[in-house]
Amino acid sequence: MGAAESTQAFDVEAVRAQFPILRSLVHGRVPLHYLDNAATSQVPDAVLAAMRRHDETHRANVKRGVHFLAEAATDAYDAARGKVARYLNARADREVIFTSGTTGAINLVAHAFGATLKPGDEVVVSGLEHHSNLVPWQLLRDRSGIRLKFLPVTDEGRIDTGALDRVVSERCKLIAVTHVSNVTGAITDVPLIVRAARTVGARVLLDGAQRASHGPVDVQGLGVDFYAISGHKMFGPTGIGALWGRAEILSTLPPFLGGGEMIRTVTLEKSTWADIPARFEAGTPAITQAVGLGAAIDWHASVDNAAATIHTAKLAERVLDGLGAVGGKKRLDGGRLSAGRVRVIGPQTMERRFPVIAFAVDGAHPHDICQILDGHGVALRGGHHCAQPFHESRNLTGTTRASLALYNNAADVDALLTGLDDALGKLT
């Protein structure tokens, strides 16, 4: 076991043992090397068990019933909300709205906050956004007449905060950007974003989908107004996520979806709205999934996150090194990667970035690379990663992306690099 696999503080093999899927064979013959964590992460035993236990012992609808199971389910659902609130350092549990995920959370803001905007008001996003933080604002623009403006992206693959003065005007009501890019892994300089927004009285939304899986978030410290996360990217189940918003803002917004749970009174003519968070949780929520997300947060708390961060950063450096991205000087023994054919699309070192590494290979298409790597048991993502404008700005159809989680080990990285060498041999 190499230094990157285990330290005194972080035993990656002990972590891996808690994820049953990591023991599986791909195509029934090769070990799984799961490096598609930016798309979705895997789920530990503790989360699987918590969801099963909930459905076996506490399954019922929440909020309405007075029977034993209904109260137990409501308690579990509320407890999960509290866990999310503490994970994000929210001031109060009611600031957490359960959603289907980050996309659902951003759409909620685009509708509810968007309903307060007037034609000519401006929303600022960036050229680095996932489609889930672009398309909802395009739709808002089309239905309400707001103006959509864009922060450019630096050559290094970061949101260009140097353009804030030029892009953010007095008409700006919201800056909505990613916290960590799902393509380049770059961390956004949030303080500069917040400062620019406050100067003109605008709000700030962060897409936290790629950030939240790497440890607790301090929304109060960040100074933002909305924060969106996805449970399935942070070792929890699919179908659940959350929007955090400042209570004083959420309380002033109209509902997004109408239905049960979100009302105070209903007559045939009109309705009045429940307080937050219920106002934004129409219908039966994803109860078991919320319990699973809470369990994932509990599980994450059992891990030494500082050690895990060092571990994944070391692995990411190993990837960057192997790809020949570090100064263009490193090379695989006998491999083809040193020929300058592999370009990392994003920061070339681990400074101010997370272990999401997209790269382009001259003469080899991402899907072909991913297909061949799949034969090595390596799960990657190829394509535009729902960030088509960014790729087109780089004249790229797509990139190949390796994204690491705390359960990855050196064998995963080595399989990636060996498989990539094989892919280049096959394709060229």
Add this chain to the structure above:
Amino acid sequence: MTGLDALYQKDVLKLAAQATGAGKLADATKSVTVDNPLCGDRVTFDVRIGADGTIAAVGHTVKGCVLCQASASVIGANAKGETAVTLGDARDSLRAMLKQGAAAPAGAWAALATFAAVSGHKSRHECVLLPFEAVIQAAR
């Protein structure tokens, strides 16, 4: 031959490398670009329709994977004399081979048998079918 080797067999790579019909077609009757929303691949087919109503020439520009390039190359080699209807028939035969395990197309489109191994990779079906969507729309 493993599934992966079959997918990237020499014939497929050769077709992609040949890139028959690649390039912009001057005086095209119609040009159509189609995208694969899943991966961002983009295929443009330029088609010139002759006096007899059939395809006189095609040209294609492919931003896509090897399978997409090879498929466009097959079309480039075989499209002359075809119509949107006959291309649609070939596309349907290809689709049936990929999705239902039907026999490979015969006759002029027998080269599509090269893609038989793609049938086991559902996520790649569209890579092979995308060029047909472009050329059929361009031939209408």
